[in-house]
Amino acid sequence: MANQKDLNIAILIDADNVSHKKIAGILNEVKRYGIPTIKRIYGDWTSPYVENWKDNLLTHAITPIQQYSYTQGKNSTDSALIIDAMDILHSDRVDGFCIVSSDSDFTRLATRLRESGKLVIGIGERKTPKPFISSCDKFIYVEILEKDAQEKKVKKKPVAPVTPIASEPKSPAKTESDNLALDEEIMLLLKDAVDDTADESGWAFLGEIGSLIIKRQPDFDSRNYGFEKISHLFKSMKSDFEIDERTTEKSKIKLYYIRNIIDRSNNHEEILKVIDSVIIPSTGNQITAEDVRKNQIRITKEFKHLFPSRSKKIKVRIKHEHECAFSRHRDRSFVLNLGKPAATELELHEGSSYRLTKYEDQSYSIEKLLGKNT
Template identity: 50%
Template structure:
């Protein structure tokens, strides 16, 4: 699904996001295109944003200074929104990545989509649903770290309290029973399969994932601890999966809801 020709603007609300997430966000966006514009917004005179200097240098992100004119008011949001609209009309960009958990960007995301741009949202689990649903795709910070390599000496077959698996909800995989009891998950998957099914009930896995994300932008198999959608569906254990060899020799995965006998 990689689109190397797509040009994406990354706009980071540094007042609302930790610098530790930047490398993971940029790595995720590499799947969709080239992050040709990278900007981060905040009051850089504040000591609490000191950690962003290293991230800016390492990832070549342009810092945009926005003074906090009034206590309790966030001027950063306005600066980011204005820049986003300028970029929309001045540059030939294909998408925008808004990195924030702030619901103030809900209308911005909707407006960018209305203009035909893809909107990729990134934030914490606390991100309000209106902002999540205004994006084409929304990814939570914690799932971006699921596939990190852990040194062998730190690996344990049984997580201990306070470990990464204990702190990261996406790192601990639920059982098949727990997955089946997740009503929202099951409804989304079934609806996605039905929407893309052929006469025999088979649907291409890629189309299923695309359909589900249109209904629920934050849908991501990594939310349940699985790197791929196929692995998640196999773990649920209620669907039939098969690999089909295409004319070019490549294979793709298909899925269907078992036929009633």
Template identity: 65%
Template structure:
């Protein structure tokens, strides 16, 4: 595929499902992904409902495609757009498609275009059905484009209405900077950081962004009031640490993100944790949890696990481990501070680190015994 800036994009617009007022912002958004070499809009141009589109078509050089409504109540625009999309696909003139609509009827079309190796961008309203969103590589809500346009307009007004010397400016209301993230999105961010992190826990922001979009095509920092994903991570100082590093190849800085983990459970200090660990080690064997095999039967350590110095904790033994992402102590021969990543619906991950993995002898297709000493301390040994 061509370089992202040079990608040729076929932009196909369903006039029945988008307002003419949003076209400029939509075009600006498409330009971020490539060059819209084909721009077509589909509708019944004899209908008064699309009358306002006509001036915008001339301004932005968009080709109108006439499609009569043969039957009242039926949307014949969809079939015309789909047929044209397939013709363009087989002509192999473009690298990707942008479908501007909130209609779920284009779900199969988007899936078919992706099957052919084409980039598919969807642009529509928040009411867009989830299947269509999931069928796109990237989905953008027009509402966030409206917000961006409004911000530009307000900035322009502020510039044009500079108060004269000696006069006092009227204060303007400050826009809300962010929308609180729900638990699902926060978990998505944390999981993605873990999945792309190196041994020290740092993950490159570019890799984080790419993986998030693969998992959730409609994710966009602008949905939560931030222009860039780096700003979103920086705003969550309780959850993430952001490191700005110099880039030798350009003036732009490189951003790295790491999950912030706590060593303490609520109302627990490091001193009480150490005391509890010592007490657990000194306690009779019948007071300590039985040893459990990890990975559980039917699972195994993979080459990827060895490379990442990790052990995956599957469903049947999840109850043995904490109910949130945090740091825990692992005792092999020596005691190590490790990271436990809570993944809710997926396998949890015990990130051992290089030194602990080496002492444990972490290897493919091996199994280990884990014993819970207390809420923050576990003993690991190789199964015989």
């Protein structure tokens, strides 16, 4: 989102669905994406439920919009917010909208704004229904903003010694603001994003990874899992990802590149059952100069049972994991197309022999046999 710093953003707040205590964090978060040029909050200001908002409106220069509760039990602010959003949209004064609410009634509004090419940021509680989250370009949970503010206060050193109190406050019980777990679904999201943005060598630029993740899951935020930045999140998972920090000649800014890894060390064969292990090429065959030039290994009929029944991409582990293409042919030997990065890592040479192992998860590993044209 770095390229969107100068966007003009309209912030529209549903006072019935957010606490006044969180407004400072919300405004600071929006400023990461652009400039809040329009700030409006909607509610029934004759109601005692929004009484605490009034001081914050003056402090943060937010314009209150009065909306009376015509019917008991109905959220009357929704229609006023939606009408204003459409008026602002057609005035073409802003580049994006921030809708602060946990109400799914704004799902269609967010969709309509995005259809008009506007950036839509949603901010709400973790109880926010999935349809509203999915309709936004980016959705942020207010719980992580509140937690960020608390952590920054803790880090501040006291100016003078604090007089001890009679009893120490108890540690707060765990709430919704606690870190979410990095479950299997999130790990798959991260790994798929790396794979889908990676170059031929498997390395993917962190900026592109982050952009793809947000497109696929708008409410993804590394702070949900206790990490201030997504780079810190990847660094914490060294067994799953490789991190390469690079600098350019013209700038000292670090650029992060990520690559998926699968650790087959520590007796991995005990975890994944070995289906078969063979020496390729078979007796009477050899790796030719043409094979080396094409970065391929020809698979003869005696080994065809180890491979898929149709042409497809397969995962092959050498030192790192590579996605290779397996091609089946009717009248000649099948071909394992390694690709240049995998062939280089394998040290593919004319006349060499290799051990190919198939595992129960339909993955493979290849290692060069020592003494074979090394």
